[in-house]
Structures are given as structure tokens and as C-alpha cells.
Amino acid sequence: MIFDTAIIGAGPAGMQAACDLRARELSVIVLDEQPAPGGQIWRGVERNCQPGSELAQRLGAEYRQGAGVARSFRACGADYRPLSRVWQIEETGPDATEQCWQVFVIREGQAEVVEARRVLLAIGAQERPVPFPGWTHPGVMTVGAAQIMLKSGGLLPEGPVWICGAGPLPLLYAHQLRKLGGQIAGFLDTAPRDTVRRGLPHLSGALRDWKSLAKGLAWQAGLRAAGLRRETGVRQLRAEGKDRLERIRWETPEGEKTAPAGVLLIHEGLVPSVHPTLSLQCEHTWSDAQQSLRPVLDAWGETTRRGLFVAGDAAGIDGARAALAKGTLAAVGIARSLDVLSEAKAKQARAAGDRALSKARATRPLLDTLYPAPEGKISDDVIVCRCEELTAGQIRAAAGRGSADPNRVKSETRAGMGPCQGRQCGYTVARLIAEAHDMPRAEVGFHNIRPPLKPVSVGELASLGKAKA
Amino acid sequence: MAQPDHIVIGAGTVGVSLAYGLQKRGQSVCVVDGGASDFRAARANFGLVWVQGKGGNLPAYARWTAESAALWPRFRDALEQCSGIGLDYQKPGGLVFSLSEQALIDRRAVLEEIGGGALPEGVEMLDRDALQARLPDAPLGPEVAGASYGASDGHVNPLKLLAALQQGFLELGGEILWDWPVQTLRTTDDGYELTGPDGETLRAPNVIVAAGLATPGIVAPLGVDLPLRPQRGQLLVTERMAPMLPMPCSGLRQTADGTVMIGTTHEDVGLDTGTTQASGTMVAERALRILPALSGARIVRQWSGLRVLSPDGGPLYTQPEAYPGLWTVSCHSGVTLAAIHAERLAEQILAGALTGDTRHFSKDRFHVPTLA
Amino acid sequence: MFRPLPDSSEGPTVTVFVEGQPVEAYVGETAASVLLRHLGTARTTSISESPRAPFCMMGCCFDCLAEIDGKGSTQSCLEPVRDGMTIARQMSARKVVAR
Numbered sequence: 001m002i003f004d005t006a007i008i009g010a011g012p013a014g015m016q017a018a019c020d021l022r023a024r025e026l027s028v029i030v031l032d033e034q035p036a037p038g039g040q041i042w043r044g045v046e047r048n049c050q051p052g053s054e055l056a057q058r059l060g061a062e063y064r065q066g067a068g069v070a071r072s073f074r075a076c077g078a079d080y081r082p083l084s085r086v087w088q089i090e091e092t093g094p095d096a097t098e099q100c101w102q103v104f105v106i107r108e109g110q111a112e113v114v115e116a117r118r119v120l121l122a123i124g125a126q127e128r129p130v131p132f133p134g135w136t137h138p139g140v141m142t143v144g145a146a147q148i149m150l151k152s153g154g155l156l157p158e159g160p161v162w163i164c165g166a167g168p169l170p171l172l173y174a175h176q177l178r179k180l181g182g183q184i185a186g187f188l189d190t191a192p193r194d195t196v197r198r199g200l201p202h203l204s205g206a207l208r209d210w211k212s213l214a215k216g217l218a219w220q221a222g223l224r225a226a227g228l229r230r231e232t233g234v235r236q237l238r239a240e241g242k243d244r245l246e247r248i249r250w251e252t253p254e255g256e257k258t259a260p261a262g263v264l265l266i267h268e269g270l271v272p273s274v275h276p277t278l279s280l281q282c283e284h285t286w287s288d289a290q291q292s293l294r295p296v297l298d299a300w301g302e303t304t305r306r307g308l309f310v311a312g313d314a315a316g317i318d319g320a321r322a323a324l325a326k327g328t329l330a331a332v333g334i335a336r337s338l339d340v341l342s343e344a345k346a347k348q349a350r351a352a353g354d355r356a357l358s359k360a361r362a363t364r365p366l367l368d369t370l371y372p373a374p375e376g377k378i379s380d381d382v383i384v385c386r387c388e389e390l391t392a393g394q395i396r397a398a399a400g401r402g403s404a405d406p407n408r409v410k411s412e413t414r415a416g417m418g419p420c421q422g423r424q425c426g427y428t429v430a431r432l433i434a435e436a437h438d439m440p441r442a443e444v445g446f447h448n449i450r451p452p453l454k455p456v457s458v459g460e461l462a463s464l465g466k467a468k469a
Numbered sequence: 470m471a472q473p474d475h476i477v478i479g480a481g482t483v484g485v486s487l488a489y490g491l492q493k494r495g496q497s498v499c500v501v502d503g504g505a506s507d508f509r510a511a512r513a514n515f516g517l518v519w520v521q522g523k524g525g526n527l528p529a530y531a532r533w534t535a536e537s538a539a540l541w542p543r544f545r546d547a548l549e550q551c552s553g554i555g556l557d558y559q560k561p562g563g564l565v566f567s568l569s570e571q572a573l574i575d576r577r578a579v580l581e582e583i584g585g586g587a588l589p590e591g592v593e594m595l596d597r598d599a600l601q602a603r604l605p606d607a608p609l610g611p612e613v614a615g616a617s618y619g620a621s622d623g624h625v626n627p628l629k630l631l632a633a634l635q636q637g638f639l640e641l642g643g644e645i646l647w648d649w650p651v652q653t654l655r656t657t658d659d660g661y662e663l664t665g666p667d668g669e670t671l672r673a674p675n676v677i678v679a680a681g682l683a684t685p686g687i688v689a690p691l692g693v694d695l696p697l698r699p700q701r702g703q704l705l706v707t708e709r710m711a712p713m714l715p716m717p718c719s720g721l722r723q724t725a726d727g728t729v730m731i732g733t734t735h736e737d738v739g740l741d742t743g744t745t746q747a748s749g750t751m752v753a754e755r756a757l758r759i760l761p762a763l764s765g766a767r768i769v770r771q772w773s774g775l776r777v778l779s780p781d782g783g784p785l786y787t788q789p790e791a792y793p794g795l796w797t798v799s800c801h802s803g804v805t806l807a808a809i810h811a812e813r814l815a816e817q818i819l820a821g822a823l824t825g826d827t828r829h830f831s832k833d834r835f836h837v838p839t840l841a
Numbered sequence: 842m843f844r845p846l847p848d849s850s851e852g853p854t855v856t857v858f859v860e861g862q863p864v865e866a867y868v869g870e871t872a873a874s875v876l877l878r879h880l881g882t883a884r885t886t887s888i889s890e891s892p893r894a895p896f897c898m899m900g901c902c903f904d905c906l907a908e909i910d911g912k913g914s915t916q917s918c919l920e921p922v923r924d925g926m927t928i929a930r931q932m933s934a935r936k937v938v939a940r
């Protein structure tokens with residue numbers, strides 16, 4: 001069957017869009033690689049929000065809100081396929097009378113094709129990779145990874161646990177850990193020290209969402225009251241040890257420090273997941289505020305390829321509440337493009353959605369300013385491409401040897417050719433190219449992204465031929 | 470910059486092989502290269518240095534290819550030394566599989582025709598058992614009847630070859646202008662003038678256009694009509710794996726890095742470098758008929774490149790009569806021919822004329838009526 | 842590196858086999874999480890053979906590649922535990938064997 005819409009991602013944006021499209025009686029299939037709905041922020045929300053659950057209480061009200069959305073989603077009548085990985089998306093040929101997309105999926109080792117008239121990518125974000133010496137050591141993980149361990153398995157880190165980075169997520173996670181009885185050896189804050197001065201111009205706008213601001217301040221106050229060791233102005237972090245993390249070292253304006261460490265959790269903000277839109281050659285723009293790419297979208301959430309929509313953090317980092325609003329807006333756009341919503345009705349619905357989105361985004365300019373992407377020089381010996389084990393020095397040498405074309409650097413070094421397809425090294429390589437050619441980061445672009453977007457085996461790919469024969 | 474002796478248009482494998490060969494012969498050469506969105510077969514190819522089966526319809530091409538393969542080991546040594554970049558070149562011979570007894574018989578017939586009635590030198594036919602003995606770590610699929618083996622065949626990392634040629638050329642004192650897409654090419658009193666981005670110009674007495682599929686468009690305004698067309702090939706590459714294939718095979722080779730390349734399609738789709746699931750499935754199916762054990766290997770990337778093809782598949786080297794010092798050089802197998810391009814072809818271009826076998830490679834063999 | 846919350850001991854568990862040893866796993870956690878708790882690593886790289894452990898837990902670093910139910914190069918952070926699942930680290934480059 002050909003669905004009206006295939007949604008990829010069952011986080012806030014995807015679930016909301018599915019509910020809204022179903023309310024307009026459109027057929028919807030939702031594909032997500034996780035075992036249950038919720039996306040990243042609401043990981044394990046059904047599992048954890050059983051009545052009387054201690055964990056759900058400690059994770060906070062915003063987390064518990066996800067249970068309601070997941071319940072509506074389960075009931076909305078969308079064909080929901082968990083544990084389904086989308087590895088390629090194609091538009092059927094121009095000779096087809098009506099536009100149709102083919103979405104190629106791996107589910108429990110079986111390759112399948114899903115057909116739909118519209119596609120919505122609600123694939124969220126990933127944490128920004130920021131290489132530093134020793135970041136490949138076992139024992140070093142992202143804060144998001146540790147929070148996923150907490151939400152999906154109820155697991156707390158142990159050994160001397162250090163958190164290093166900047167942004168709301170490390171604060172929130174530290175706050176959650178503290179409430180659950182976890183131990184933190186210290187919090188290393190990498191945000192620049194002059195945050196107050198930098199943030200001031202954005203404060204009045206952010207006050208439109210004073211509740212979120214108050215929450216952030218309360219987390220900080222709670223951590224201070226609990227006597228958590230906190231260092232500010234942290235630079236030059238190093239993870240050291242033989243075969244695994246044993247020690248960390250860092251610098252502050254006051255000097256170099258070191259401490260034993262068992263787990264080091266890092267976080268430097270999020271970047272939208274753009275691999276699918278890059279591979280489909282949609283236009284993208286560079287966001288200076290968020291130091292990342294995002295697909296160019298029209299007012300309805302449609303990319304520069306007709307029939308392909310993006311919602312949620314994949315369209316720009318704005319948080320879960322905004323993701324819900326973007327899901328609603330994309331559903332309006334899709335209904336409009338399928339001619340089940342008149343132009344007038346669509347505009348009306350959009351106005352309401354736009355208002356919700358604007359409110360949900362109120363604190364974003366402040367957050368982007370308080371927690372900028374780190375810009376410190378990456379020393380030559382640091383591994384940049386984790387898959388191919390390439391150092392910044394190797395990338396620099398290749399970058400300086402010829403044109404500022406990321407595809408050339410990729411082909412000469414293999415950076416971005418490993419299994420992660422440059423999800424870990426892409427932005428850093430581009431940054432090193434910009435540095436070598438003394439050009440703005442926005443002008444460097446990104447290397448070509450090719451299928452498969454997710455791993456597929458030779459046998460799985462071949463099996464699609466037998467299915468047809 | 471002082472005016473160079475030669476300008477080469479195109480920093481792909483073909484252009485830089487020639488530039489490297491000319492610079493080595495004491496010439497001063499400047500290479501200009503195009504924009505980020507250009508078609509670049511040099512970055513998309515399979516990396517075979519391949520002889521067996523080539524030139525069935527063009528015997529001179531078979532000889533030219535064989536000579537290049539013979540030159541390759543020395544070419545490699547010199548280039549690695551000059552550039553400091555290892556090429557991962559090996560010459561263990563190569564295999565072409567047959568998936569039925571009949572296909573094996575047909576394969577022998579094709580090769581015997583090229584060899585003038587007998588198998589060409591260095592070529593043998595292997596039955597299934599003999600083949601399996603040469604591939605002890607790669608259990609063959611039940612359909613495999615055998616293969617032809619060519620001792621002259623080998624493979625190289627094509628990306629390292631390209632980087633080494635560029636680096637070697639620079640080490641020898643050459644110059645490359647990146648991001649310098651040529652807008653126009655015109656004659657002057659004593660040679661040629663190119664216009665690049667922002668109206669910048671370059672002049673030289675000799676110009677070699679080796680811009681792949683963009684070559685015809687650059688010389689067309691001069692009334693030179695080149696019969697070249699694109700043909701798309703799609704490839705898959707797997708994750709790194711422990712060694713299993715000790716030699717390259719047609720459509721299947723394990724690189725020095727351990728990845729297995731699986732290819733490739735032949736599609737007439739114009740200037741489209743997209744990939745399709747259907748083609749991926751097709752080459753994956755064929756690979757599994759040969760080596761079922763590959764089934765569990767993860768594909769890391771599928772991509773496509775555009776072959777630069779002349780009507781008979783052979784090289785196209787042309788110095789139009791009206792334009793002394795202006796050459797066009799294009800071919801499909803630029804990796805295989807890199808060695809001979811850097812040596813014999815560079816010599817002939819320096820001498821000002823094609824001699825011997827290469828005379829067969831001019832565009833005149835197609836008798837294309839020109840508009841001029 | 843990680844320990845369960847005091848109250849998750851009440852949650853349902855399954856038995857999985859980590860390099861042959863039966864261990865208890867919490868329903869909801871992934872094979873990567875089991876590897877982290879019991880071995881602290883998931884693989885050694887195919888180039889320098891250095892040890893790696895799950896890093897992102899959300900499918901974008903590939904440092905959690907392991908052998909799950911005999912299938913190599915599986916992203917263990919995307920595999921929820923199932924009763925009887927076998928989990929093993931992947932050492933160096935994969936060997937492909939006929940199945």
C-alpha cells in the first residue's frame with residue numbers, strides 16, 4: 001500500500017505530526033530505530049512512567065509529559081514500526097503520474113520498502129562531537145549517552161564521575177543524578193566566563209519563557225547547595241590512561257589541574273541530524289549561532305525537494321516543546337500539500353502553530369549565546385576521525401595540500417569514509433579546512449553523504465531483488 | 470607567475486599523470502582544476518590496473534594497456550619516492566569469474582580471439598577446483614564454474630594514486646591552481662589563453678585538455694568535436710574485513726585497508742551521479758553468487774561515478790590539425806594507463822606528434838563530421 | 842562503570858550471555874549497556890587494535906560495534922536485550938564466515 005505519509009522518527013516531532021495527520025484521516029506509517037516511542041528526550045517513557053515509579057518522579061515533569069504524548073500516539077491509528085532503521089530514501093522516477101517516495105528499511109534483519117506520497121524526517125539531533133586528547137578511551141562518553149543509560153536501564157555511573165561541557169543538558173543530568181543518589185566528583189564548565197555580559201542582550205526575549213529560566217537557575221542552585229565541586233572557564237581537557245580512562249587533566253585561568261577519573265561525561269550542545277537531507281541533496285544553510293547545518297525549509301516545513309518535510313530538532317536545535325510545535329506545523333503543511341486542507345484553513349492553523357513555536361523558542365538565542373560551540377585549537381595529535389583513527393595533524397596536512405573541498409580531503413585521508421559516515425568527524429574536518437584556508441566556516445560545506453544512512457549488509461541489500469523476482 | 474611551457478586543464482588522474490610526466494622531463498607545467506561540483510571519475514573508480522580482455526575491437530589498445538601494466542611497478546617506485554605517499558599497488562594477477570560452464574567456454578573464446586587464436590600471454594583458464602585453490606579464504610558459491618586468470622592484472626588505491634600524483638608533481642616544482650574552472654580557451658599569436666574565475670587569464674604555448682567529461686565543452690567553441698559520453702557505474706564498499714581475497718577480481722576486490730569493493734553497473738543515464746537501491750541490489754546479488762560468505766558484511770557506502778567513454782571504449786588523444794600545441798586527452802581506464810601516460814604519452818606530446826600505436830587513438834578514427 | 846538504581850532491581854530481567862557467561866540484564870537496556878557494565882569495552886579497532894567502548898548510545902559513533910547473536914559489526918546500542926541473547930566483543934577486523 002502507498003501511505004499518505006511516512007514519518008521517520010517517533011520523538012516529540014514525529015509523534016505529534018502522526019497524531020495530527022491521523023486526526024485528518026490520512027494514512028501514516030512511523031518508522032523508528034528505537035524499541036519504543038519517545039525519541040531521545042522521552043527515551044523509555046512508557047517503561048519508566050508506570051504508576052508509582054520513583055525514576056519518573058526524579059526525571060522531572062517535562063519527562064513525564066512524554067507519557068501522555070506517547071499514549072495519544074499509540075492510540076492515533078498510525079502504523080508504528082519500532083526497531084526499523086531507514087537506510088535510504090528515493091523518489092520514484094519523474095514518469096510516475098503521482099509523486100511517491102520509497103523508504104528502504106531494515107527491520108529485524110529483513111529489508112523492506114515502504115511507499116508513501118510524502119515523507120517527514122523527524123530524526124532529531126546528535127551531540128556535537130568535539131575532539132580532545134583521549135576522547136576515544138573507554139570511560140569517556142557523552143552526557144546524552146549516560147542519560148540514555150539512565151532512562152532505558154535505570155543505570156547510574158560510578159567510579160569518580162566527571163561531567164565536562166556546557167549547556168542545559170549537563171546541568172539537567174547532574175541535577176537528575178543528584179536526586180537519584182548518584183555521585184559526581186566534579187563539574188567542569190567549559191562555557192566562557194563572561195556569560196552574563198554576553199547573555200544580557202537576549203535576556204528580555206528569554207523572559208517570555210521565564211519558567212524555563214527559573215528551572216535552569218534552580219538546577220544550578222541545587223547543585224551549589226549540595227556542595228558539588230565546580231570549575232569554570234575550563235579549557236584543554238585531556239583524558240589519560242592506558243587502555244582506559246584513569247585520570248583527567250584540564251586548565252583554567254588559574255592553572256593546570258588533574259584528578260583521578262573512572263567516567264568522564266562530555267557535552268557541547270547538539271547539532272541537527274542532516275545526513276538524510278544531505279544525501280537527498282536538499283539545500284542547507286549554515287547557522288552561525290548554532291555552528292551547524294540545517295535544511296532550508298519553507299514556512300510549511302518542506303525542504304527544497306517537493307514532498308519531503310523536516311520537523312523537530314532535525315530542522316534546528318530548539319528543544320522538545322518546539323519539536324511538538326514543529327510537528328504540528330509540518331502536519332499542516334503535509335495536509336495542505338495533499339489537498340485535504342484548504343489554503344485558508346491551513347494559514348489559520350499555521351498561525352496558531354507559529355505562535356506556539358515562537359514561545360517555545362524564546363530562550364534559544366540566550367542559550368546559543370551562553371553556550372557557544374568550543375573554538376579552541378585542536379592539537380595535531382588528537383584523533384578527529386574515530387572510525388579511521390585519523391589525527392587533526394593528518395587532516396590539517398591534507399587540508400593545506402589542495403583545494404578547500406571537503407570531498408577532496410575525505411578522499412585523500414578517508415576521514416568520513418568509515419561506518420559513521422562522518423557523523424563524528426564531519427564538522428571538525430570542515431573546521432580544520434576553514435582554518436587552513438583562512439575562510440569562514442559557512443563557506444566550506446560538508447562532504448557528500450551517500451547511502452546507506454544506516455548499516456545494511458550485502459545480504460540484506462541483495463534480498464530486495466529476490467523479493468521482487 | 471612566469472608563463473609555463475604547458476597548461477593542463479584537469480587535476481584528475483589523467484591530467485596529473487601527464488603533468489607529472491612532463492614536469493619530470495624538465496618542462497614547467499601548470500595544472501588548473503575546476504569547482505567542487507565537477508564530475509570526478511578519479512575519485513569514484515574501482516582501482517584496477519587491468520589488462521585481460523581489453524581491446525577486443527582495438528588491438529592497439531590491448532598492446533598500449535599491456536605496456537602500461539608492465540611499466541606500472543617502476544612507475545610506482547618512482548612516484549612513491551617522489552611523493553612520499555604509498556599507493557597500495559599490487560600485481561598478484563586478476564580473475565574474471567564465470568557463473569556457468571557455458572560462460573566459462575564463452576570467456577575462453579573471447580580471450581582467444583584477442584590473443585589471435587590462443588590465450589594471450591599470461592592468461593589461463595581455471596576450473597572451479599583450481600580457482601578455489603587460489604582463493605583458500607573465500608568459499609565459492611555453487612554456481613561458480615571457474616575463472617580466467619590474467620597474470621598482468623593488479624590493483625591500486627586510486628585515491629592514493631591521485632594524491633601521490635598531485636603531491637609528486639608539486640614536489641617536482643609544478644603548480645596546481647585549485648578552484649580555477651576554465652571559462653574560455655582561445656588562441657593567441659604564440660599559443661593559447663585561458664580565462665578562469667573572475668576574468669583571470671593564463672597563457673602558454675601548449676595546452677592539454679584532460680578535463681574528463683568536461684573536455685568536449687572546453688574545445689567545442691574552437692570547432693573541435695569530441696565523441697565522448699558518460700556512463701554511470703555504481704559501486705558498494707563494505708566495512709574493513711580480515712584478508713579473504715588475495716587478488717583483484719572483476720567486480721570484486723579487497724583493498725589493502727580490508728574493505729571489499731563491489732561493482733559495478735553500466736548505465737546510460739546522462740550526467741547523473743545519483744545512486745539507486747535497484748543497482749545496489751543488483752551488484753550485491755551478483756557478488757553473493759560468487760562469494761556467499763559476504764552476505765553478513767556491512768555496506769559502508771554506495772556511490773557512483775561517470776565513466777568517460779569514446780564510441781569504441783578506447784582512449785581519445787587528439788591534437789587538432791588547426792591547433793598545434795593543443796591536445797585533448799581522455800580515456801576510461803586512467804588508472805591502468807597512468808604509467809604509460811606519464812611516460813610514453815608525455816614523451817609523444819613533447820615531441821609534438823603521436824607515433825606508433827597511439828596514432829590509432831586520435832578522434833579521426835571515428836570520422837566524425839565536424840561543423841566547422 | 843555503571844550500577845543499577847536501588848529500585849530497578851524490582852524491574853523485570855532477562856538472562857543474556859556475555860562472551861559465554863550468563864548475566865542478568867534489565868528489560869529496556871541495550872546490549873551496549875550490558876557490555877559497559879560487564880566488560881567496559883565493546884571492541885578493538887581494526888586499524889590500531891585499540892579498545893573502544895560505546896560512546897554516544899544513540900547510533901552515531903559506531904564504537905559499540907559488537908557480535909550480537911553471532912552477527913558481527915552490530916551497533917549494540919540499538920539492540921535491546923532479549924532473553925538468551927549472546928553478546929561478544931568484536932576484536933579487530935571482522936572475519937566473514939560462510940553461514
Ligand SMILES: Cc1cc2nc3c(=O)[nH]c(=O)nc-3n(C[C@H](O)[C@H](O)[C@H](O)COP(=O)(O)OP(=O)(O)OC[C@H]3O[C@@H](n4cnc5c(N)ncnc54)[C@H](O)[C@@H]3O)c2cc1C
Pocket residue numbers: 008009010011012013014031032033034038039040041042084085086087122123124125126127143144145147169172270311312313314318319320321323453454
Ligand atoms: C542525548 C540527548 C539528550 C537530551 N536531553 C534533553 C533534555 O533532557 N531536555 C530537553 O528539553 N531536551 C533534551 N534534548 C533535546 C531534545 O531531545 C530534542 O529537543 C527533542 O527530542 C527533539 O525531538 P525530535 O522529535 O525532533 O527528535 P528525537 O527525539 O531525537 O527523535 C528522533 C527519532 O528518530 C529516530 N531515527 C533517526 N534516524 C532514523 C532512521 N534513519 N531510521 C529510523 N529511525 C531513525 C531516532 O531513533 C529517534 O527515535 C536532548 C537531546 C539529546 C540528543
Ligand code: FES
Pocket residue numbers: 873894895896897898899900901902903904905906916917918919
Ligand atoms: S554507542 Fe555510538 S553507535 Fe552505538
